[in-house]
Amino acid sequence: MAKRFAHLTDAEVDEKRLKLTAENTKRSNLTAANAFRDYLREKDLNTTFEDFAPDVLDKNLGQFYMEARRANGQLYQGSSLH
Numbered sequence: 001m002a003k004r005f006a007h008l009t010d011a012e013v014d015e016k017r018l019k020l021t022a023e024n025t026k027r028s029n030l031t032a033a034n035a036f037r038d039y040l041r042e043k044d045l046n047t048t049f050e051d052f053a054p055d056v057l058d059k060n061l062g063q064f065y066m067e068a069r070r071a072n073g074q075l076y077q078g079s080s081l082h
Helices: 010-020 023-042 054-067
Strands: none
Touching: 023 054
16 A cells, blocks of 8 residues: 655755746746845845845845835835835
């Protein structure tokens, strides 16, 4: 009789999780990461935010949210930034 629960490697679990993420979510996350990276570059800051300590990431994201503008310079609606 087959076992009820499979044994998956960490790699198999990661692969299944990646497939569960909707394409629109992936695209949205990539767009947000690119916007944050552009912000850091414009401020002459380190753009590898993935390596930031939590307190540094928190500070920079807070500044980013407060200073973010549309490409035409207009403010975002508050609800669109979270």
